[in-house]
Amino acid sequence: MxxxxxxxxxxxxxxxxxxxxxxxxxxxxxxxxxxxxxxxxxxxxxxxxxxxxxxxxxxxxxxxxxxxxxxxxxxxxxxxxxxxxxxxxxxxxxxxxxxxxxxxxxxxxxxxxxxxxxxxxxxxxxxxxxxxxxxxxxxxxxxxxxxxxxxxxxxxxxxxxxxxxxxxxxxxxSARPDPVLPPAASGGDPREPRLLRDGDDVLVLATGRCVAEALDAADGLAADGVAAAVASVTALHPFPAAAVRELVGSRPLVVTAAESLPQGGLGPCTADALGRRGPALISLHTDHRYPPVAAHQDLLRFYGVDGQSIRSAVLSHRNRKTREA
The missing domain is CATH 3.40.50.970 (Thiamin diphosphate (ThDP)-binding fold, Pyr/PP domains)
Structure with a gap:
């Protein structure tokens, strides 16, 4: 890993x-x-x-x-x-x-x-x-x-x-040019997750185009006082369950972001890997809603898998836990 x-x-x-x-x-x-x-x-x-x-x-x-x-x-x-x-x-x-x-x-x-x-x-x-x-x-x-x-x-x-x-x-x-990511996103074995940014408060696991969105979200969360780690998961099947568990470690929250349906995707596979005793998990993914005629970035926002949606999910969870405390 x-x-x-x-x-x-x-x-x-x-x-x-x-x-x-x-x-x-x-x-x-x-x-x-x-x-x-x-x-x-x-x-x-x-x-x-x-x-x-x-x-x-x-x-x-x-x-x-x-x-x-x-x-x-x-x-x-x-x-x-x-x-x-x-x-x-x-x-x-x-x-x-x-x-x-x-x-x-x-x-x-x-x-x-x-x-x-x-x-x-x-x-x-x-x-x-x-x-x-x-x-x-x-x-x-x-x-x-x-x-x-x-x-x-x-x-x-x-x-x-x-x-x-x-x-x-x-x-x-992808069909169009993509944002250029840090070299760590393409280093090592693509069958293993790659940690692109470290942080103790939350781990954002993302795949494909959503990796760039996760990094943007982490930048925004830093301004909110949240230390967000970001990891890229390129191999989705077979899923690198053991490596994901090791990567999650003791972090209290995991957020997954994927430009795909949930079934067989990053969110459910991560949930299976972590089990019932794992940390809190938020899965962001697309669904079957009929989309507007829009650019790629706007569609990511429509389905809630863009950087702002990732950031909002983390902050909403944090605020809810604060109220419950």
Whole structure:
């Protein structure tokens, strides 16, 4: 478990795109490994550099996500290592049966990259939102599920899953550039939580885009006299329960923040890890309310998983405990 204590993150750093950062990484991996092959569904942003170097290492199935997964599974059975990418809402929902039966049941080493998971496509609306991707993919047999916190974390995760051929993996990628987080957010093993900021009063566990929101909340809570620790949890399935328990330690309050539905997500998994005798736990997550047409940041606020919502949850709990004392 990485437990590096660091200063507040630099808010002035320009946001970075996961797709832009991953494109050269994937191209280099394909060049280095003759068994690696990429598969896309009418989307080339991730694989453009692969195509430039060697178009034979890229298969485009068109707008047909079920086909995408079936082709990837066939390539895996032929001894290749496929990396398949598509927009998350369509990859997860349209190809759910194929992912389960063609890839997960036989345990094939297929890497699935879901672009725009969560609320990343913002004003395109609920047809393009995928807050259910973590829930659905965590229910798959043998599937590893990752939700990187920023572009550097996404690079670390993809390199990790490419090196592991034991089974399938799903990686949620953002659709737009994300805030740049401290180096500790992408250091060490992505299967373990990383402590980004220390504090004794509360631990905020966050995943994906909510990690930046948690750091913002911690900055605000410091002004309120609350010492908030922040940790990033990138691996959601299998869940690093023992490492989370160790990280929580003796802190009296844990808050989880995730841009996803609760089932199979960060909040319930943390609750299971801590058990009934654990500290007070507040779980912030999305729900099934119909969203407004709004930008990504506004949607995080609508569902109550932005920095201000995290800060408010901590202060409300603190005030309630003060009144009860």
């Amino acid at each position: 990485t437990t590096t204590s660091i200063p507040p993150h630099p808010a002035s750093a320009a946001p970075r795109s996961m797709r832009a950062e991953l494109a050269p990484v994937l191209a280099a991996a394909v060049a280095a490994d003759p068994g690696l092959i990429t598969v896309g569904a009418d989307g080339r942003a991730l694989f453009g550099q692969v195509i430039e170097r060697d178009p034979r290492r890229y298969v485009d199935v068109g707008i047909a996500e079920a086909n995408l997964v079936g082709v990837a599974a066939g390539l895996a059975r032929a001894g290749l290592r496929p990396v398949a990418a598509a927009m998350a809402p369509f990859l997860v929902r349209r190809a759910y049966e194929q992912i389960r039966l063609d890839v997960c049941v036989p345990g094939l080493p297929v890497v699935l990259l879901g672009v725009g998971g969560g609320l990343g496509y913002g004003p395109l609306g609920p047809t393009h939102h995928a807050t259910d991707d973590i829930t659905l993919m965590s229910a798959m047999p043998g599937m590893e599920v990752y939700c990187p916190a920023d572009a550097a974390d996404a690079v670390r995760v993809v390199r990790t899953v490419l090196a592991d051929t034991s089974g399938p993996a799903y990686v949620r990628l």
